[in-house]
Amino acid sequence: MGFEIPVWFEITSLIVLTLILVADLLLILKRPHIPSMREATGWIVFYVVLALIFAVLLFWVTGSADAAGQFVAGWLTEYSLSIDNLFVFVLLMSQFAVPRRYQQEVLMVGIIIALVLRAVFIMLGAALIENFVWIFYVFGAFLVYTAWRQAFPGRLEDDAQTEAGIVRFLRRFIDISDHYDGSRLRTRVDGKLIWTPMVLVFVAIGFTDLMFAIDSIPAIFGITRSAFIVFATNVFALMGLRQLYFLLGGLLERLKYLHYGIAFILAFIGVKLFFHALHENSVPFINGGEPVEWAPEISTWASLVVIVAAMAVATVASVISSRREKKAVATDAAAPGDSPD
DSSP: OOOOOOHHHHHHHHHHHHHHHHHHHHHHHSSOOOOOOOHHHHHHHHHHHHHHHHHHHHHHOOOOHHHHHHHHHHHHHHHHHHHHHHHHHHHHHTTTTGGGGHHHHHHHHHHHHHHHHHHHHHHHHHHHHHHHHHHHHHHHHHHHHHHHHHHHHTTTHHHHHHHHHHHHHHTTSSSSSSSSSTTOOOEEETTTTEEEEHHHHHHHHHHHHHHHHHHHHHHHHOOOOHHHHHHHHHHHHTTHHHHHHHHHTHHHHOOOHHHHHHHHHHHHHHHHHHHHHHOOOOTTTTTTSOOOTTTOOOHHHHHHHHHHHHHHHHHHHHEEEEHEEEEEEEHHSSOOOOOOO
């Protein structure tokens, strides 16, 4: 990696980040509500600034700009994938008609499930990379395939339908009421204690998190091989996600080209992983098991530029397209109808 992160810094960081997430969860449980635009914006700014401060601290304790660069590049990649995750969350909230007042709790539970799943995948990924360098070929191919799925129209709707199938399967085995009872998982109907639809929401959210964890972990390992940085980027990417959900709201639908930007990033990282695998090659049927010297190594800073540029282009293109569509609609509405003959 070219740098070493002190153990005390890793332990302290994980404790502080855990405390922040716990405090955030307790705040929701104590006062469930719909956050205002000002409140949501304030929290998102806080978490973004916190991530940038963490990058500076990482540079300070390691003395390596590359360590900070890997964190920022990884954080932006995971953040973009987390925003993509929000599209599915929007579909799920609508599909299950979750009362808006309790959507914060659902999102927070989803974030906790995501953290647990990603922690497991990070440990597995780190172990595989440590013992099997050829796994980079698999990760690279998987990311290119994921990029294709990301760019393919209707992917998110297909994912939501898959989750609906899981939910229908679950309904066959447990009794579920037709109505919510606040944020409770269990309620009493005609004297019988049964599950509320909230349990279906949590199952669907958990299944979504699992799919996105499978997509995101190979992507971040394409940027850094430090398990600590991988986990830190995931934590920071998930922080403020619930506030971002309420802040963006309908704006998510206007970011029509965002998935193309994310697809480009995943494909780029997939190619980067493939080149890295060639550079450290030990597979017998590739170059006789010897490293491929001509394989280029894409630097952290080059990756960071590509990630920022891809997201910027996708966002700007979406905004321009949205404005043109609004203008076209306004023009059509203002145009006089055809007069009768």
